[in-house]
Amino acid sequence: MAEFKKADSMLEWFDQRLGVINFAKVMMSEYWIPKNINFLWAMGVLLTVLFTFLVVSGIFLLMYYKPDANMAFDSVNYTIMQEVAYGWLFRHIHAVGASVVFLIIYIHMFTGIYYGSYKKGREMIWISGMLLFMLFSAEGFSGYMLPWGQMSYWAAYVITEIFGGIPFIGDELVVWIRGNFYVADATLTRFFMLHVLLIPLAIIGAIVFHFYALRFPHVNNEQGEFFDFDKESEKYLAGDKKHSKVIPFWPVFLSKDIFVLGVFLIFFFYLVFFHYGFAMDPINFDKANGLKTPAHIYPEWYFLWSYEVLRGWFFEIAGISGKDLGLMAFGFANIIFLVLPWLDRSPMVKPANQRPYFKYWFWLMIADLMVLTEFGKLPPTGPNAWVGFGASLVFLVLFIALPFITKAEAKKVKGK
Amino acid sequence: MKEFKILAVIIALVGITYYGIEPYAHSVMHPAVAPADFTFQDVKNVDTSLVGNEANGKVLVEANCIACHAIEKAGHPAVMPNADSAASYGVVPPDLSHAGRIYDKNYLANFIFDPVTAMHLQSKYNPENGKAFPMPSYNWMSPQDIMDVVAYLQSIAPKVADDKAGHKITFEAACGRCHNMQYAGIEATTPVDNLKTYMGATPPDLSQYIKSRGEHYLHSFINDPQILLKGTSMPRVGLTEKAQEEVIAYMEEVGDSKKAERESLGIWVMLYSAVFALLAYLWKRKIWEEVH
Numbered sequence A: 001m002a003e004f005k006k007a008d009s010m011l012e013w014f015d016q017r018l019g020v021i022n023f024a025k026v027m028m029s030e031y032w033i034p035k036n037i038n039f040l041w042a043m044g045v046l047l048t049v050l051f052t053f054l055v056v057s058g059i060f061l062l063m064y065y066k067p068d069a070n071m072a073f074d075s076v077n078y079t080i081m082q083e084v085a086y087g088w089l090f091r092h093i094h095a096v097g098a099s100v101v102f103l104i105i106y107i108h109m110f111t112g113i114y115y116g117s118y119k120k121g122r123e124m125i126w127i128s129g130m131l132l133f134m135l136f137s138a139e140g141f142s143g144y145m146l147p148w149g150q151m152s153y154w155a156a157y158v159i160t161e162i163f164g165g166i167p168f169i170g171d172e173l174v175v176w177i178r179g180n181f182y183v184a185d186a187t188l189t190r191f192f193m194l195h196v197l198l199i200p201l202a203i204i205g206a207i208v209f210h211f212y213a214l215r216f217p218h219v220n221n222e223q224g225e226f227f228d229f230d231k232e233s234e235k236y237l238a239g240d241k242k243h244s245k246v247i248p249f250w251p252v253f254l255s256k257d258i259f260v261l262g263v264f265l266i267f268f269f270y271l272v273f274f275h276y277g278f279a280m281d282p283i284n285f286d287k288a289n290g291l292k293t294p295a296h297i298y299p300e301w302y303f304l305w306s307y308e309v310l311r312g313w314f315f316e317i318a319g320i321s322g323k324d325l326g327l328m329a330f331g332f333a334n335i336i337f338l339v340l341p342w343l344d345r346s347p348m349v350k351p352a353n354q355r356p357y358f359k360y361w362f363w364l365m366i367a368d369l370m371v372l373t374e375f376g377k378l379p380p381t382g383p384n385a386w387v388g389f390g391a392s393l394v395f396l397v398l399f400i401a402l403p404f405i406t407k408a409e410a411k412k413v414k415g416k
Numbered sequence B: 001m002k003e004f005k006i007l008a009v010i011i012a013l014v015g016i017t018y019y020g021i022e023p024y025a026h027s028v029m030h031p032a033v034a035p036a037d038f039t040f041q042d043v044k045n046v047d048t049s050l051v052g053n054e055a056n057g058k059v060l061v062e063a064n065c066i067a068c069h070a071i072e073k074a075g076h077p078a079v080m081p082n083a084d085s086a087a088s089y090g091v092v093p094p095d096l097s098h099a100g101r102i103y104d105k106n107y108l109a110n111f112i113f114d115p116v117t118a119m120h121l122q123s124k125y126n127p128e129n130g131k132a133f134p135m136p137s138y139n140w141m142s143p144q145d146i147m148d149v150v151a152y153l154q155s156i157a158p159k160v161a162d163d164k165a166g167h168k169i170t171f172e173a174a175c176g177r178c179h180n181m182q183y184a185g186i187e188a189t190t191p192v193d194n195l196k197t198y199m200g201a202t203p204p205d206l207s208q209y210i211k212s213r214g215e216h217y218l219h220s221f222i223n224d225p226q227i228l229l230k231g232t233s234m235p236r237v238g239l240t241e242k243a244q245e246e247v248i249a250y251m252e253e254v255g256d257s258k259k260a261e262r263e264s265l266g267i268w269v270m271l272y273s274a275v276f277a278l279l280a281y282l283w284k285r286k287i288w289e290e291v292h
């Protein structure tokens, strides 16, 4: 063992044992971020904070929630919402937070797409990010079931039913997932386990991985500029802070993020206290009833676009049923963002608006997702069904065309 | 400047999407309906401009009503226990103590004349299916006599305070024979088995209806259930606007009991966040001065 001299300060005492000074340097004060960024680069920190809110409020909810088909509804709507001091506050933070986290995830994702932050060395950041997206989706879905209201029940019914479309094993798979032939107590208890244990653990792991993946390629910047981080950081440390292209994570980068967080929190708490209906659907304040189908069943807003890709296919084409076509399209939609780094064949790392072809693709994709989201909620009748079909088709075409569009772009800009 | 432009684009895109999936989609799924009518002008068998005579009304009520109805406030207790009267009539007949206050005058008079038409339950009780409503029509009574009965019922109905306890009295008188309100410990006075036979389905527990249906829906629905739920066996009960407001207020006091706390705390938390944002901005300015 190394020889220890008596520490002169508490910091030194800890440093001798844990190397905290060096650790803080590596993680904070000498972790370099480009200076040329805007508030969109604060979304990652907002997500980290929101996830913390979800964990903390979730722990409080867990103290009174009862994962039992006969007790769940009242434990949430009576015990937590009305009896426990500030139980309602934790529930509102949790429900609104779970919805808003997706809003920020989407902004974060589309920022990444807009600035091309998923390629030329940043592929693993993207992949780990998509992994987080999938885990959050599973977390949102399993959590929505827990209050055991009508929408909890029927959304769970419809979504688990989707797996029945998988060839050969579909029917058995649905029973295996539900733990019963229909959505029942066994379904609730297993999704409870997933929601409070397995998925959160996986999310924490994935967040650590995501942060690690950021380390080597470094965070992108507003112009997609590549530069020598070592040189720029030396400049910064030598005192030429104004000309250096980088800033340290602490305190410079975080000071901005914390300000953005402050503004965001005003909005967030407005939703929590005064405008939470979008995250706590009225229909879910009716107790689950397996014999009474609600007039309109729809998933939470953040699943609407992919739900509409599934629903858009309502008629048979070339002997394949609409249902199967929808399933295939749905499967496609759920993995296609994952492989985005390889669909974009253009080497340009620039904001989309500075890319000759990609800019059209990007804004079309955003518009299409908005149309899908809207029609995913509206009843799929009459012309709505056709708009849904059209938007779903456009979605597939956009992603199939992306390699060709970006290849052409690469040629046009001569590989720059 | 540029950051404001980015923010504006995001707010626009999110705003459009929000509008589409919330207010717009809900207006498509729940189309607007005719406004609630608290005058009940569609039933006009009785000339309600006649001035009623309370003394004669008392005589008529004692001769015609108390064989089935309790009127606790006028010293007429229930004729038999709830379970027995539910077994005899299908549902427990209401105690009429509060009838003169909670029911609209025009509705009440026309109800006595012809209950099924006033309740809008012709599809449930009609000669074709041979089902009859337990209370007979008093269409043989003169309009003057009917108005005397109404005047008497109005004269005995006690006033209630405009607070939770008062709202509860109105709620129990108006809804409590059929609906449970578990979160307030209220159980329907008619036993559930009788109710199921009588109504065709068990009437729902109303504990969370203020959240699941919302005030706006309840406002139209209670006034005339058939408009929003065609074919339902819930009757139009004929509450005055004030009595209906008391019922809804009670549903909110039970179903959303933390509303006041939520709204007052909300302001403080938002203010706190605003101060936090301001301090963060000042700190950020100081830090970034060095690097810009």
Ligand code: HEM
Residues within 6 Å of the ligand: A040, A041, A042, A043, A044, A045, A047, A048, A051, A105, A108, A109, A112, A115, A117, A118, A122, A125, A126, A127, A128, A129, A130, A131, A132, A133, A136, A207, A210, A214, A218, A219, A220, A221
């Ligand atoms: C809730 C989960 C997530 C957390 C906590 C998180 C956190 C972060 C943080 C702190 C950063 C660095 C600063 C910034 O640009 O914001 C970052 C960057 C990034 N994240 Fe995430 N992220 C999450 C989900 C995602 C998702 C779903 C994606 C997309 C599939 C994604 C893709 C990226 C990309 C591409 C970058 C690099 C941005 C750049 O280089 O400019 N992340 N993330």
